[in-house]
Amino acid sequence: MSTVAAQTESGEEARPSLYKTLFATCIGNALEWFDIAVYGFFASYIAHAFFPANDPTVSLLLTLGSFGVAFLVRPLGAVVLGALADRRGRKASLLVSINLMLLGGAMITFMPSYQSIGLAAPLLILLARLIQGFSAGGEFGSSTAFLVEHFPQRRAFIASWQFATQGASTLMASAFGLGLSQWLTHDQLNEWGWRIPFAFGLLIGPVGLYIRRHVHEPKAFKQAEKSRNPVRTLFTQQKRLLLIAIGLMVISTAVNYMLNYVPTWATRTLNLPASAAFSATLIAGVILTVVTPIVGLCAERVGRLPLMWGALGMLAVTILPAFWLMSLNVTPLSLMALVAWLAFLKSIYFATVPSLMADIFPVSTRATGMAIGYNISVTIFGGFAPFICTLLISMTGSHLAPSYYLMTVAVLSVLALFSAQRQHR
Numbered sequence: 001m002s003t004v005a006a007q008t009e010s011g012e013e014a015r016p017s018l019y020k021t022l023f024a025t026c027i028g029n030a031l032e033w034f035d036i037a038v039y040g041f042f043a044s045y046i047a048h049a050f051f052p053a054n055d056p057t058v059s060l061l062l063t064l065g066s067f068g069v070a071f072l073v074r075p076l077g078a079v080v081l082g083a084l085a086d087r088r089g090r091k092a093s094l095l096v097s098i099n100l101m102l103l104g105g106a107m108i109t110f111m112p113s114y115q116s117i118g119l120a121a122p123l124l125i126l127l128a129r130l131i132q133g134f135s136a137g138g139e140f141g142s143s144t145a146f147l148v149e150h151f152p153q154r155r156a157f158i159a160s161w162q163f164a165t166q167g168a169s170t171l172m173a174s175a176f177g178l179g180l181s182q183w184l185t186h187d188q189l190n191e192w193g194w195r196i197p198f199a200f201g202l203l204i205g206p207v208g209l210y211i212r213r214h215v216h217e218p219k220a221f222k223q224a225e226k227s228r229n230p231v232r233t234l235f236t237q238q239k240r241l242l243l244i245a246i247g248l249m250v251i252s253t254a255v256n257y258m259l260n261y262v263p264t265w266a267t268r269t270l271n272l273p274a275s276a277a278f279s280a281t282l283i284a285g286v287i288l289t290v291v292t293p294i295v296g297l298c299a300e301r302v303g304r305l306p307l308m309w310g311a312l313g314m315l316a317v318t319i320l321p322a323f324w325l326m327s328l329n330v331t332p333l334s335l336m337a338l339v340a341w342l343a344f345l346k347s348i349y350f351a352t353v354p355s356l357m358a359d360i361f362p363v364s365t366r367a368t369g370m371a372i373g374y375n376i377s378v379t380i381f382g383g384f385a386p387f388i389c390t391l392l393i394s395m396t397g398s399h400l401a402p403s404y405y406l407m408t409v410a411v412l413s414v415l416a417l418f419s420a421q422r423q424h425r
Contacts, residue, residue: 010093016252017189024093027204028098028208030169031205032169033166034103034173034201034204035101035104039129042197046125049113049194051175072133073130074137075379077097077138078368079231082097082141082370083231083368084138087367089296090142091215092143094142095213099209100134101136102130102205103237104130104132104135107128109199119190121400140369141370141374146218147159147219149218154300156300157299160350161292161325161355163294164351165353166288167286167292168289172200173287175286177274177281178198178240181274182276224363224364231372241360242361244416245370248356248413248417249353249381250377250381250413251312251413252349252350253378255406256283259284259342259343261386261389263387268355276335280340280372284342288343288347290350291344292345292350292351295347299351308352311345312414313347320407330399358382385405389405392405
């Protein structure tokens with residue numbers, strides 16, 4: 001039987017397969033982050049197709065603004081789909097989110113350019129990003145709850161795959177960027193080449209949709225007492241838990257979107273070739289994909305908090321020196337070194353965050369709490385990170401401006417981790 005958790009002859013639900021459960025859950029997460037990474041990597045080409053302007057900086061800001069605006073709807077998706085997961089089940093929410101992801105991806109892939117349909121083009125692109133943002137809003141909470149409730153004894157390892165798939169998505173997106181920048185001319189990328197990775201993303205979706213139709217609800221969710229209104233419970237009785245969850249994600253999501261912004265930053269601000277930028281993000285994708293699950297395994301042996309404190313401390317201390325050293329010698333190699341360092345520290349911290357967030361909330365509000373906490377953090381500190389960094393660079397004229405932003409948000413995560421440690425005890 002090709003289901004994640006088959007039925008035994010006596011009618012009892014068999015132990016679910018670790019690998020099938022991982023695949024069923026992470027495929028949607030991979031699709032979500034692949035589309036996000038591709039949009040960030042190809043921002044300048046999307047700007048040319050849908051947001052033309054006399055000033056290239058204005059055109060880019062409009063594109064990055066649409067990238068950020070889509071994140072404004074993510075908390076709404078978190079509320080709706082998170083509550084659906086806590087009331088009706090994790091499976092129902094996972095199916096809705098992947099269907100919406102496919103719809104938004106198809107709109108971006110096949111949308112005619114501004115030259116063809118005028119103002120309708122950027123408006124419909126914005127609508128597609130809003131649909132994707134809404135669907136992504138419920139994906140993290142539902143899928144992470146699904147994983148840790150199926151395998152509570154392996155929660156640190158299995159939940160780390162949530163972010164390992166983000167690394168894999170970044171790896172695939174940057175591979176597309178590197179390959180297309182080598183094989184196609186600038187004009188070809190502007191006209192149609194940027195659509196190829198979005199079309200590839202559409203091929204992943206139907207596989208994930210089929211697999212998710214055959215999953216079963218975790219036993220812990222079936223046995224838990226359901227909350228009639230998990231959103232109200234969260235905001236009236238668990239506000240402190242929600243704030244901790246938001247703070248834990250702040251630095252991680254800021255670094256993640258900084259990595260997505262690297263191609264645009266490197267080509268427009270540092271004047272490096274596109275191939276160098278995509279090579280750097282390719283390295284980041286490899287590190288995030290490989291290191292994250294390894295750290296998840298280590299966390300089962302040495303604990304999560306020592307790893308989190310070590311990575312967070314190193315991020316806070318080394319962000320500014322790393323950017324400064326790169327600014328002394330702006331080369332493809334120095335850019336790769338900076339990106340690799342950020343990706344390595346992010347992998348250590350990121351790997352342990354999902355399971356710790358899951359432990360913070362009870363089963364009855366787990367999906368809602370994780371979804372809302374995650375998406376508020378992503379919306380405020382991640383979605384607008386490229387826009388903020390571009391604006392800071394424009395205002396200060398300094399290559400170091402992105403490091404100022406990352407150092408500021410690192411302080412917030414330090415405070416949240418301290419509170420989470422007290423809560424966990």
